[in-house]
Amino acid sequence: MTGKILKQMWHQRKINGWIFLELIIISFFLWKAMDPIYTITTLDNMDKGYNKENAFAAEMEARGTMEHEESIEDITKIVDGIKLNHMVEDASVTKKFSYPVSTSTTMVSYRSEESGDWIFLTLYSGYSPYAQPYLNITGYTDANTGKTPVINREIPAENICYLSSMAAAQLFPDKSNPVGKKVWTRRDTLTVAGVINDVTAYYGTYTSLIINFEPLPESFIPALYNHMDIIIKLKDNADPDKFRKHFMENEMQNLRSGNCRIAGIKSFDEIYTDVRTEIGIAGQTKLQYMLSLFFIACAFLGIAGTIWMKCNRRRSEIGLLRAMGSTKAGILKMFFTESAILVTLSYMVALIPLAAITLNSNEFMLSSDYLNLTIDNTSPYLYKRFLPHFGIVTILTYATLVGTAFLGTYITVHKYSTQQPSQALREE
């Protein structure tokens, strides 16, 4: 049967040629529309390398003049007060905007023995007494074990740092294990305590991140206090909405010490969403989705329409085949096969320029397989690798193409094959 179909298609090559050409163009642009949808969706859903669930950041407020110094105990008392809530698992003081969903970033240059050049990395700083809580709350995971890093108490926390996989790859380009090795700023020397899984920023791209811990100052000037934030993690079974309501209505006003008090609280999730909206990523993403979906809808109509017309022209053939003894299912199968052959061949042609463009764009070529980390389908590395990315978008596009072609075929062929053969045979 397939041989007959191919023969028939070849004999109708003039008309099939135009359809083929049209399908190549549609396939090409459909792939291009599918690509951002897949990428954005994947980036949004993949492991971001930190904990976004059940985590909150508390905003602090303090009054005072430049001459007035406040004891750090005022801050630590507030942290201790937060920890008294039965829903709270841990709380930690961090430097301002030094947690995963924070907006501003401090860039500092570092080097190692192996890097040669100074490398600019994003610096997040916690405070050494709160080093372990900081790691517990942020949810960074060790690149090798996948678990929360545990601070080795033999080395003072202010002398250690953690590197994200990408930062480690930059500082140690020979891919040696950096744990225990030194990195330098222009002022300090730090020992690498561990490598954490890459952390994504708002755009879904990785941040070359270094985390260090400073000693808590003994006092601070309230007027300049806004160098600190408090981050909170709830227990696994705690209800975040209930916690927020209870915290804001009953606890917040009591959490004050000296000139410091809590001004408000937001979940990591809210901060993430707000920031994405504020800096325009949410809007851009929506626009991208809408444009892509619009094109997919156009492609759908184009393919379905073309196939519909192609099958519609062969109405009397459908009637004839029924008269010759074909079943309705047999006719559908024949036309499906024909549509699938046309779509597959044209897609294969369209894939050649698509692969060339994708490879040349260098977009997917950043290799981050540092330390031979396990790479599976849920890995955030996925989108950076040509073959898996290209393969998945190719399969998604192909499924859409074939599905659309089948739908166009089904609507027409089903209509005529379920008619009485005499009706389908009647000249139009």
Add this chain to the structure above:
Amino acid sequence: MAHISLKNINKVYRTDEIETQALENVNIEVQKGEFVSIMGPSGCGKSTLLNIIGLLDNPSSGEITINGTQVLSLKDKDLSSFRNRNLGFVFQSFHLIGSLNVLDNVELPLLYRNMPAKERTRMAKEILEKVGLSHRMYHYPSQLSGGQCQRVAIARAVVGNPEILLADEPTGNLDSRMGAEIMDLLHRLNKEEGRTIIMVTHNEAQARQTGRIIRFFDGRQVE
């Protein structure tokens, strides 16, 4: 028992506004090996009747028995198989598939019989030989004359060896010489191979050559 038996066949075409009675209480019996002509003016229901006998259309009411099988109760799969094995069709406008060559067109009914390709080709070639078109088997319908196209259509109708051949004005699109050729072929198939043939025609002379004439007028059998 009659080879083909139609009892109280009615066919009504309905639209929102009009109801047309195409066939009214038709009762026909055709014996095995008979060559029957159906005649009547245009629009009297001849082709509708042929379509109903050929299971290409359903009657609004009535019973059809072919070869002892009550065909109206058959499901799609069985009906398709029954059509394929028992009925051959010849249409006025040939209904050949233009994108397939003569051999492939003739092979078509055999495609639905799970038959090896070689066997299909052998049978198709054999029948083309019989209708005198073995030299045209790799030609396409557009490269053939009307008479040749109709011979291909007849070859296709009989390649699967059905006992019943239904011909709807098989010479309607042909000149008299080609028409005569086609009629000779149909007579041969009837006499030499014993096939039951029911032919719709407007041609009185051709109808007289057949064993029986059934005349229709306004959806009713008048003779």
